[in-house]
Amino acid sequence: MTDIVLNIDGKEVKAKAGMTVLEAAQQAGIYIPTLCHHEKLEAFGGCRLCMVEVESRGWTSYVVSCLYPVAKDIVVRTRSPKVDNIRKVLIEELLAHAPDAPELVKMAEEYGSDRNRFAREASFCVLCGLCVRYCDEVKQKNAVSFFDNGSVRQIAFVPEVAKKECWECQECFALCPTSYAQAAYLLTEALAFPGQRKTPAKSAKDLALKSRMIPITPVAM
Amino acid sequence: MPRLQSAAELEKYRAQILAGRNPAKPCIAVCAGAACDGMDSAAVAAAFVAAGAPLGDKIEVRTTGCHGYCEKGPNVVVTPGDICYFEVQPADVPEIIAATLKGEVVERLVYHDPNTGAKAVHMNEVPFYKHQTRLLIGDNPKIDPMRIDDYLAVGGYAALVKALSEMTPDQVLDEVKKANLRGRGGGGFPAGSKWETTKNAPEKIKYVIVNGHEGESAAFMDRAMLTGNPHKILEGLIIGAYAIGAQKGFMYTRHDMPLLEKHVRNALAQAKEYGLLGENILGSGFSFDVELHFDVGIFVSGESSALMRSIEGNPPEPRPKYIRTSVSGIWDKPSNLNNVETWANVPQIISKGAEWFTSIGSEKSKGTKLISLSGNVVNSGVVEVPMGTPLRTLVFDIGGGVRDGKTLKAIHFGGAMGGSIPADLIDAPLDFDGMSKLGAPIGAGGLLLMDEDTDMVEVARYLMDFLTKESCGKCVPCREGMKQMLQILTRITEGKGQQGDLERLEDLIQVTGVASLCALGKTSGDPLKSMFRYFKPEYEARIAAGSGEPK
Amino acid sequence: MCEKDIDGIIEKYRGQPSSLIHALVEIQHANHWLPREVMHRVAEALEVPFAQVMQIASFYKTFSLTPKGRHEVHVCTGMTCHLRGAAKLLAKVEEVTGLKAGETDAESKFTVETGACLGSCSIGPELIVDGKHYGRMTPEKAEAVLNSYE
Structure with missing residues (x-):
């Protein structure tokens, strides 16, 4: 595969055909924020935080870098007033659900998001789908899934499956940016199959090695 | 019915059908469209059939699809002469039959002008119809949708015959491109270019x-x-498949219209029986088949990539890829999608040519457009006019103006992702680009009148709720952004608007518009944008009233 | 409720994961709701994870995860019906049945639903009971219509 050269934040970046802009940036050590991306999982394009400005043949467009394929001679700007404002508002929308999630709080500082801008509805889940997709794509157990649609969409464990599969796994807990996955699981356990625990619940620390948490290191402008 | 093996066999069969029909024999067409059906046109049709049976061969009764003038259903049209009867009840049936046999008209059931009392007997005199150009919907009263022979009798499948026997796929594509047929589903994107993209995509299998x-x-x-x-839509689809080189087609439609399902299933079966679908169509060597799929009751499944995911059997989430479905769609194969009305235009473009087609319409929008006229309008129904027709003609000449003697406040186009413009823009022409510039893109063609009592904040709230x-x-911007917009709009309608709400809304419109994954989210703020453009004082006043500040 | 029909539908699609939606639609039509136990059988026969069956079944409005009443009362809340007074009609339906949209009464007589435009805008506001359309409804007429159902 030939290398493709593109420009990200003024830097010439080499990438392989078929890579996404996010992958090319990460490889070059350029940080782009994301909540729903995980290297082991198929790109999802749900959180939209990785949106960047792309200039190609004189056209400027806004695309999500986790899905946008690299192309020769495109110019990518990972920050601009418009990109920053998109991230600011998206984070504000998510803070309405999980006002204290550390990852969101950090991003809020970076982008100047006001955690009280929108009406609170502390559901804690931001529906990034990491738990759902990890359980499906990596573990192939489908113990947790999305339910419903639109503004009432939610994730939930399926008791019949969770009962059999989750004891030994619980790997999704560490992926969760808000620790809702663990709470949802424990609730399912308490309601659907209480008192059947054989092994203690794993703490996030046990699983820290698998965590997707990436330290926020903003790129100098 | 044995399969028709060639174009000549089809034309021979058509001649037989026509020879067996007497154009002078009275035919009573009872509309069974959605609105007439809701007014129990089935009982009217049953009464005609019962009363007509003993008369043997003297009269024909036909149940048809929508005639158009839904407001006045159940509709009945008697040929020859296209005599229109409105709001027909089963009790009126004997009188209509008796008059028809005598070549007379039942005066009390024809159109009466609500203001002058003037009568209009024939279709081309009824104000609702006489300002229209009914190229697509005009055949409806002549066709029993369950009978392919009725479609053949009005010249159906002649365009397919022409395409298969006289034209190469490239010539068909060329004609559609020259006709500048623009997609009727909302975007107004040139159908020919889209076809070409799929045609030129490297994969062999195309849909x-x-x-x-x-x-x-x-x-x-x-x-x-x-x-x-x-059959008109099916004919367009088969011609398109021939031009593009597709082997398989999908019809994706609503699950909640039993009659629609029945007619489409039957049409596919009949086309297959006649040899218009399947292997070696009319001996041309071209093979093509169609599968029927249904939505399961959610709006987003109409979005093209979501629709394709749904056909694959997946949840209808829009596909997040930056690659057009015309290159990589269903099962990653090039897939060309057009809406019903776009396909319906194809046969006449092939039959009558691009030059004829481009002679109708405005400079950049060609042909006619079907419009669903409803809301606070006197005459609601399905309307077809040339592109470029002033909205005034639609609203007043055809629509008869605003109901209950009220005045017009706004015209809304394009449903929940459309826009509203104020009454003083009534002279704007119906045109893809012009209406988009005004902030009320035609969309698929739903036109709503809103009268003086309409609360524009409430309209925006209602659409956002939908x-x-x-x-x-x-995706976050669509799911969360709309939820926040809805909350803000709800509190404004409740008189609890807050300082900064308009700025919050503007920010949300912008971010949701840019960052959402698919068209649903991207255009969800459009109605609100049009409201801010034309009706902002109404919003400001409501917030000021709510927060106790002087107006 | 007909177990045989459901088994027939499931068998027809055995081993065809891409027919999941078709299978669920047919079961919904035959049975008017999707019992959890049936969805387990669908998952097993069509070789689809149970969670995915649940995801699809909860995603679409057409599917019901709870039993429905003998009569399904649908109040159209499409745009024209909305402009022509659907809210008052719905209020009356809720008053007469004692149900909110989405609910079924204890005797399983009625299920009340609101829903998207069915395209009969000219005769809105309208009420649809078990698929039969009642056009140009007023709250008074709606009461009479509902009272005619056993």
Whole structure:
């Protein structure tokens, strides 16, 4: 595969055909924020935080870098007033659900998001789908899934499956940016199959090695 | 019926059908369109059939699809002469039959002008019809949608014969490109260019799709076409498949219209029986088949990539890829999708040519457009006018103006992702680009009148409420942005608007518009944008009143 | 409720994961709701994870995860019906049945639902009971219509 050269934040970046802009940036050590991306999982394009400005043949467009394929001679700007404002508002929308999630709080500082801008509805889940997709794509157990649609969409464990599969796994807990996955699981356990625990619940620390948490290191402008 | 093996056999069969029909024999066409059906036109049709049976061969009764003038249903049209009877009840049937046999007219059931009392007997005299150009829907009263022979009798499948026997696929594509047929589903994107992209895509297997989802609220013209004249759309699809080189087609439509399902299933079966679908169509060597798919009750499934995911059997979340479905769609194969009305235009373009087609319409929007006219209008129904027709003609000459003697406040186009313009823009022409510039893109063609009593904040709230329920919920800006917009709009309508709410809304419109994954989210703020452009003082006043500040 | 029909539908699609939606639609039509136990059988036969069956079944409005009443009352809340007074009609339906939209009464007589435009805008506001359309409804007429159902 030939290398493709593109420009990200003024830097010439080499990438392989078929890579996404996010992958090319990460490889070059350029940080782009994301909540729903995980290297082991198929790109999802749900959180939209990785949106960047792309200039190609004189056209400027806004695309999500986790899905946008690299192309020769495109110019990518990972920050601009418009990109920053998109991230600011998206984070504000998510803070309405999980006002204290550390990852969101950090991003809020970076982008100047006001955690009280929108009406609170502390559901804690931001529906990034990491738990759902990890359980499906990596573990192939489908113990947790999305339910419903639109503004009432939610994730939930399926008791019949969770009962059999989750004891030994619980790997999704560490992926969760808000620790809702663990709470949802424990609730399912308490309601659907209480008192059947054989092994203690794993703490996030046990699983820290698998965590997707990436330290926020903003790129100098 | 043995399969027709060639174009000549089809034309011979058509001649037989026509020879067996007497144009002077009275025919009573009873509309069974969605609105007439809701006014129990089935009972009217049954009464005609019962009363007509003893008369043997003297009279024919035909149940048809939507005639168009839904407001006045149940509709009955008697030929020859296209005599229109409105609001017909089963009790009126004997009188209509008796008059028809004598060549007379039942005066009390014809159109009476509500202001002058003037009568209009024939279709071309009725104000609702006489300002229209009914190229697509005009055949509906002549066709029993369950009978392919009725479609053949009005010249159906002649365009397919022409395409297969006289034209190469490239010539067909060329004609559609020259006709500048623009997609009727909302975008107004040139259909020919889209066909070409799929045709030129390297994969051998290609698909063509009819989008008959029509989820746009207050849009009902596509189902009127698909239920009333399914073969016209099918003919367009087969011609398109031939031009593009597709081996398989999908019709994607609504699950909640039993009559639509029945007619489309039957049309596909009949076309197959006649040899118009399947292997070696009319001996041309071209093979093509169609599968029928249904939505399962959610608006986002009308979005093209979501629709394709749904055909694959997956949840209808829009596909997040930056690659057009015309290159990589269903099962990653090139898939060309057009809506019902776009496909319905194809046969006449092939039969009559691009030059004829481009002689109708405005400079950049050619042909006619089907419009669902409803809301606070006197005459609601399915309307067809040339592109470029002033809205005034639609609203007043055809629509008869605003109901209950009220004045017009706004015209809304394009359903929940459309826009509203104020009454003083009534002279704007119906045109894809012009209406988009005004902030009320035609969309699929749902036109709503709003009268003086309409609360524009409430309209925006209502539309946003609709969209939050219909979104798939996958991406943050659409799911969360709309939820926040809805909350803000709700509190404004409740008189609890806060300082900064308009700025919050503007920020949300912008971010949701840029960052959302699919068209549903991207255009969800459009109605609100048009409101801010034309009706902002109404919003400001409501917030000021709510927060106790002086107006 | 007909177990045989459901088994027939499931068998027809055995081993065809891409027919999941078709299978669920047919079961919904035959049975008017999707019992959890049936969805387990669908998952097993069509070789689809149970969670995915649940995801699809909860995603689409057409599917019901709870039993429905003998009569399904649908109040159209499409745009034209909305402009022509659907809210008052719905209020009356809720008053007469004692149900909110989405609910079924204890005797399983009625299920009340609101829903998207069905394209009969010219005769709105309208009420649809078990698929039969009642056009140009007023709250008074709606009461009479509902009272005619056993």
